[in-house]
Structures are given as C-alpha cells and as structure tokens.
Amino acid sequence: EPEVTQTPSHQVTQMGQEVILRCVPISNHLYFYWYRQILGQKVEFLVSFYNNEISEKSEIFDDQFSVERPDGSNFTLKIRSTKLEDSAMYFCATNLRAGWGEQYFGPGTRLTVT
Amino acid sequence: GESVGLHLPTLSVQEGDNSIINCAYSNSASDYFIWYKQESGKGPQFIIDIRSNMDKRQGQRVTVLLNKTVKHLSLQIAATQPGDSAVYFCAESKIQGAQKLVFGQGTRLTINP
Numbered sequence: 001e002p003e004v005t006q007t008p009s010h011q012v013t014q015m016g017q018e019v020i021l022r023c024v025p026i027s028n029h030l031y032f033y034w035y036r037q038i039l040g041q042k043v044e045f046l047v048s049f050y051n052n053e054i055s056e057k058s059e060i061f062d063d064q065f066s067v068e069r070p071d072g073s074n075f076t077l078k079i080r081s082t083k084l085e086d087s088a089m090y091f092c093a094t095n096l097r098a099g100w101g102e103q104y105f106g107p108g109t110r111l112t113v114t
Numbered sequence: 115g116e117s118v119g120l121h122l123p124t125l126s127v128q129e130g131d132n133s134i135i136n137c138a139y140s141n142s143a144s145d146y147f148i149w150y151k152q153e154s155g156k157g158p159q160f161i162i163d164i165r166s167n168m169d170k171r172q173g174q175r176v177t178v179l180l181n182k183t184v185k186h187l188s189l190q191i192a193a194t195q196p197g198d199s200a201v202y203f204c205a206e207s208k209i210q211g212a213q214k215l216v217f218g219q220g221t222r223l224t225i226n227p
C-alpha cells in the first residue's frame with residue numbers, strides 16, 4: 001500500500017536555528033498538508049498546498065514558516081528561526097483530491113528545540 | 115470560532131464489548147467528518163468518514179453516526195479488540211476548498227482483557 005514518508009524521524013535543534021522537515025507524498029496525490037501535534041494535545045492544521053502554492057494557512061503558520069515542493073516530489077516545511085514552542089510532532093498529509101476523501105498521514109517528525 | 119471537542123478524554127472497555135466514542139463540533143458549516151486512530155508514535159490513520167447528507171455510515175466493525183441537530187458525532191467499534199487500543203480523534207472539514215482538517219482533543223481507548 002502506498003504511504004507518505006517523512007524525514008528525519010527526530011530532529012534536535014537549538015533555538016534560533018533553521019530546520020527543514022521533508023515529506024515524500026504518495027506519487028499521484030495533488031494536495032499536501034502540514035499539521036503539528038504538541039505532546040499530549042490535538043493535531044493542529046498548519047498549511048495546505050496545491051498546484052505549487054499555499055491554499056490555506058493557520059495562525060500558527062507565521063512568517064517563520066514556509067513550504068515548497070522544490071523538485072516535484074519532496075514537500076518541505078521550513079522553520080527559519082526555531083523557538084522552544086515549536087517543539088512538536090510535525091505530520092505531513094496528502095490527498096488525491098480536495099474536498100473529501102482520506103488524507104494519508106506520514107509517521108511524523110519529532111522536532112525538539114533546546 | 116471553530117472547535118471540535120470530545121466528551122471524555124479516556125475510555126476503558128472490556129475486550130469483546132462495543133465501544134462508543136463521542137465528539138461534539140461547533141461549526142455548523144462543516145459538512146464532512148472523519149474519525150482517525152492514532153497509535154503511539156505513529157501518524158493518524160483514517161478509520162471512516164461521513165458527509166453531512168448522511169446520518170450513518172458503516173465500515174468493517176465501525177459505524178459513524180452524525181446528528182446535525184445537536185452537532186454530535188460518534189464512533190462505534192463492535193467487538194473491541196486489543197489492537198483497537200489507541201487515541202481516537204474526530205475531525206471536521208468542508209468539502210469545498212482545500213480540506214483543512216480541524217481535530218478534536220482525542221479519546222484514549224483502553225481495552226481490558
């Protein structure tokens with residue numbers, strides 16, 4: 001069964017450093033998402049991406065965050081200057097179509113900011 | 115604002131019993147609802163979905179019920195098994211647009227042998 005993959009599985013970084021989280025979507029999927037989950041809390045939407053542009057973003061997704069699909073396969077989330085409160089699990093999700101249907105989630109990247 | 119919440123944070127059931135996990139949502143504009151299962155250390159896994167033009171949908175051992183009048187969603191798991199132990203999240207969305215999912219807090223389901 002096709003699956004979404006994410007790298008790295010765990011990233012430790014110092015406050016103020018830049019991090020890039022990577023996702024490889026399911027090959028024929030067109031819609032891409034990033035979510036995050038602070039330990040013990042609910043999953044929160046960050047951003048959706050379609051046709052090489054952001055479709056929607058949440059209040060969390062401020063100027064420190066950016067997404068891109070540089071080579072047509074990887075889908076990346078960049079945090080320019082990490083803060084302690086950015087520590088969380090970051091999940092990539094992809095969907096074949098918009099509107100409805102299963103969003104497939106990757107296994108997540110655990111980001112720890114020290 | 116938008117919110118999807120759950121009535122109970124934890125639920126313990128005996129193996130073989132049926133489980134019912136509840137969820138309340140507040141955005142009446144939402145027209146698509148999904149249940150996800152999350153096992154420890156893994157990403158959310160799709161279980162079942164339902165559109166707002168339906169009030170019930172059945173899958174394999176799972177049933178989702180939607181009551182739009184009281185903005186309530188439930189997940190029923192029949193003959194609960196040890197492998198069902200996980201945190202269950204409901205999520206709401208709108209069919210129009212990019213399908214941003216708004217998740218609830220989650221209910222931890224524990225199976226007693």
